[in-house]
Amino acid sequence: MKGVKLFKVIGIQISLNYTWFIVFGLIAWSLASGYFPSHYPDLNPSAHWIMGFLGAFFLFLSVLVHELTHSYIAKREGIEVKEIILFIFGGVSQLTKELEDSKKELKVAIGGPLSSLVLALIFWILFKATLRSPHLILFTGLLWYLAFINLSLAVFNLIPGFPLDGGRVLRALYWRKTGSLKKATRIASETGKWIGIGIILLGLFGILTGNLIGGFWFVIIGIFLRSAAEGGFQQVVMKGALEGVKVRELMSRDVISVPPSLHIHQLVEDFYLTHKHITYPVIEGERMIGLITLKQVKEVLRDQWMVKTVREVMMPIREEIILDPDSEAVDALQKMIRTGEGRLPVVKDGKAVGMITRKDILNLLEIKTDLME
Numbered sequence: 001m002k003g004v005k006l007f008k009v010i011g012i013q014i015s016l017n018y019t020w021f022i023v024f025g026l027i028a029w030s031l032a033s034g035y036f037p038s039h040y041p042d043l044n045p046s047a048h049w050i051m052g053f054l055g056a057f058f059l060f061l062s063v064l065v066h067e068l069t070h071s072y073i074a075k076r077e078g079i080e081v082k083e084i085i086l087f088i089f090g091g092v093s094q095l096t097k098e099l100e101d102s103k104k105e106l107k108v109a110i111g112g113p114l115s116s117l118v119l120a121l122i123f124w125i126l127f128k129a130t131l132r133s134p135h136l137i138l139f140t141g142l143l144w145y146l147a148f149i150n151l152s153l154a155v156f157n158l159i160p161g162f163p164l165d166g167g168r169v170l171r172a173l174y175w176r177k178t179g180s181l182k183k184a185t186r187i188a189s190e191t192g193k194w195i196g197i198g199i200i201l202l203g204l205f206g207i208l209t210g211n212l213i214g215g216f217w218f219v220i221i222g223i224f225l226r227s228a229a230e231g232g233f234q235q236v237v238m239k240g241a242l243e244g245v246k247v248r249e250l251m252s253r254d255v256i257s258v259p260p261s262l263h264i265h266q267l268v269e270d271f272y273l274t275h276k277h278i279t280y281p282v283i284e285g286e287r288m289i290g291l292i293t294l295k296q297v298k299e300v301l302r303d304q305w306m307v308k309t310v311r312e313v314m315m316p317i318r319e320e321i322i323l324d325p326d327s328e329a330v331d332a333l334q335k336m337i338r339t340g341e342g343r344l345p346v347v348k349d350g351k352a353v354g355m356i357t358r359k360d361i362l363n364l365l366e367i368k369t370d371l372m373e
């Protein structure tokens, strides 16, 4: 999930998921045309719109504070946080590694909902303070809404299904009890899936009994939670198995390379039909200058095979199609998924020192997840 980069706080890049632009508008609109007019009918529409926009803006800030609290605690526990991507219901703090014990996980997980509760309390106290001044009615309405929404954020995130905060708390407790991260993650994810299904059913019930909008929201949230729980488990297992594994440990060192001057018909005969690999680094002198895959060869018409050379059809070298021997296997897998190439060259100081395939990584993954407790 990518986002738009905004700014940095305590060294952490804050980004917005694209859905926020739609959601921001929807929230401001539904507040300005539904919620505030029905609660404060005496105010005029422009006041409702100001309240709507301020409401959406402070909701955004509230979610940011929630996520920053997670990240701040993680940082204090020695985990580097690269980026926070904000979604509507919360965010994803991109921790650079998994927390190594259940106590730290518990602290990081509980911090977010606690900060939302504190914000709810602050907004509620401010709301109480403005009640005595009728001319502040615009703020009274806004503050009440913000107290309510922060309380909702805390309650929603405390739902005990992984990957929500409550699910992380549950996982940390199981982790402490069983001593196995994999088992604890499985239990917390299963719980998350079932809670997701429960929320979907509640939503459908709501729709059938006439609560169309509320029911619809429940269905969306349920679907979101269910798929997140499923993906979260796989991701944890994969990250755990590949943690610390470097590309150099998995790559094969016998690199079969081709010169750029080779004609395509020679490439097919002497390489494709002889070695049966589908990807070859193109080497000129000592340096790697490009990559040729079966896909490019297939794009050359048959009658051009005698004329065209490797140099003319290869992919010139660029950062996305090469790997460093010291990079992580997880990064290699991500690069393969992004580029759609199942086989990438490993390059050091301009020289191709190895090749790594998706199969190399997946085989290790399979072995390690089978052995993992």
Ligand SMILES: [Zn+2]
Residues within 6 Å of the ligand: 066, 067, 070, 090, 112, 113, 157, 165
């Ligand atoms: Zn959270």
